[in-house]
Each structure stands twice: as C-alpha cells, then as structure tokens.
Amino acid sequence: xxxxxxxxxxxxxxxxxxxxxxxxxxxxxxxxxxxxxxxxxxxxxxxxxxxxxxxxxxxxxxxxxxxxxxxxxxxxxxxxxxxxxxxxxxxxxxxxxxxxxxxxxxxxxxxxxxxxxxxxxxxxxxxxxxxxxxxxxxxxxxxxxxxxxxxxxxxxxxxxxxxxxxxxxxxxxxxxxxxxxxxxxxxxxxxxxxxxxxxxxx
Numbered sequence: 439x440x441x442x443x444x445x446x447x448x449x450x451x452x453x454x455x456x457x458x459x460x461x462x463x464x465x466x467x468x469x470x471x472x473x474x475x476x477x478x479x480x481x482x483x484x485x486x487x488x489x490x491x492x493x494x495x496x497x498x499x500x501x502x503x504x505x506x507x508x509x510x511x512x513x514x515x516x517x518x519x520x521x522x523x524x525x526x527x528x529x530x531x532x533x534x535x536x537x538x539x540x541x542x543x544x545x546x547x548x549x550x551x552x553x554x555x556x557x558x559x560x561x562x563x564x565x566x567x568x569x570x571x572x573x574x575x576x577x578x579x580x581x582x583x584x585x586x587x588x589x590x591x592x593x594x595x596x597x598x599x600x601x602x603x604x605x606x607x608x609x610x611x612x613x614x615x616x617x618x619x620x621x622x623x624x625x626x627x628x629x630x631x632x633x634x635x636x637x638x639x640x
Contacts, residue, residue, distance in 0.1 A: 470618050474625050477588070481629060484581045488636065491573055499640075501572040507561055508638045514557045515634050518589075521550035522627045525596075525620055528603075535610045544600040544616075547623070551593050558586050578637060585626070585633050592626050595619035 491497050500506055528543025562579075569579040599619055602608065608616055 464614070466614060466618050467621075470621055474622070477625070478629075481581075481584065481632075484577065484584060485632075485636070488577045488581065491577060497574065499574055500578065501574040504565075504567050504572065504575065506578070506638055507565075510557065510561060511634055511638045514554050514561075515630065517550050517557070518554045518627050518630050521547045521554070522624055524550060525623055529613070529616055529620055532608055532613050532616060533610050537606075540608070541600075541603045544596065544603045548593065548596045548600050551589060551596060551623075555586060555589050555593065558582065558589075581633055581637060585630055588626050588629070592619070592623045595622060 492499050524543050524546040528540050528547060531537075531539030531543055567575055569576045596619060599616055602615070
C-alpha cells in the first residue's frame with residue numbers, strides 16, 4: 439500500500455522540476471536590482487562621453503553662446519527629491535494601515551513627478567539651441583533626455599500603483615507591488631542628483 443502511494447505521488451508530478459532559487463532575494467526584487475544595474479551602465483556610457491568632452495578635450499561647458507537654466511533645474515531637483523519623501527510617507531502609511539495617508543502620498547508623488555517632467559519639457563522649449571548644434575548640446579539633451587525617459591517610465595508605474603491604491607488594493611502584509619516601483623523611483627531620483635550635479639553645477 440505504501441509503495442502504491444509513493445508511486446501515485448510520483449505520477450502526480452508532471453513537467454520539469456521547480457527552479458532552484460535562493461530564498462534570500464525574491465525574484466521581483468532581484469529582477470528590479472538587475473534592471474537598475476543595467477540602467478546605471480547606460481548612464482555610464484553617456485557620462486563617459488560627457489567627461490571626454492570636458493576633461494580630455496578641455497572644451498568649454500556649456501558651449502559658447504549656450505546657457506543652462508541652473509536655477510530652474512534646482513527647483514526641479516527639489517520637486518523630484520520631495521517626491522521621494524512623499525513616496526516613503528505613502529509606504530510607511532500603508533504598513534501602518536493608514537489607507538488615507540497611503541492614497542494621499544501616492545497621488546502627491548505622482549503629481550510631483552509629473553510636475554518635474556513638465557518643467558523639463560518646458561526647459562527644452564526655451565533653451566534656444568538644438569542637440570545638433572554642438573557636442574555639448576548633444577550630451578546635455580542625451581543625458582537629461584535619458585533621465586526624462588526614466589521619469590516617464592516611473593510615472594507609468596506610479597500611476598498604476600496610485601490607481602490600485604484608490605481601488606483598495608495592497609495591505610500592511612501585501613505591499614510588494616508598491617515597494618518594487620518605489621525602488622525604481624528612488625533610483626531615478628538619485629540618478630538625477632548625479633545628472634544635475636555634473637551637468638548644471640560642475
């Protein structure tokens with residue numbers, strides 16, 4: 439009887455065995471971390487071109503006749519950093535089962551991110567020069583545009599989380615769907631600090 443039971447249990451399993459994975463890092467978290475590493479490499483390629491122009495060639499930054507709106511970009515930096523604060527507030531509210539705080543934090547984070555992107559697009563409109571006019575212009579538009587694309591992707595993720603928040607999804611014990619996009623958004627914020635410091639300040 440015992441042999442028959444073991445044979446029956448063995449027959450119930452079909453297909454390949456389950457993948458062997460470490461229990462220390464969840465697949466979703468590992469996937470996001472690997473994605474962020476790949477994005478850092480992409481930014482690194484643009485920064486390499488930037489430092490080549492400034493350090494190796496010794497070209498002026500920005501190019502002659504071109505100006506960068508440092509003050510406006512500084513305000514935009516404050517807006518983006520504020521969005522990280524409100525996102526952290528939203529996550530903390532959710533873990534404390536504060537549904538109102540969670541929804542308010544997510545909505546505020548989304549609106550701050552949207553404001554940042556709007557100001558950046560408006561900055562492009564009023565710069566007065568195109569990427570093709572100089573190597574410095576190409577690098578400027580390339581780095582800030584690359585970051586802007588990441589902000590746009592982050593806004594899509596935040597929009598989905600915010601929508602689900604208002605539909606009553608997530609709970610203090612089930613919030614991985616908030617944490618993973620949150621990690622991406624914090625990465626976007628940190629990367630902007632690097633971009634702003636090197637492009638606008640140095």
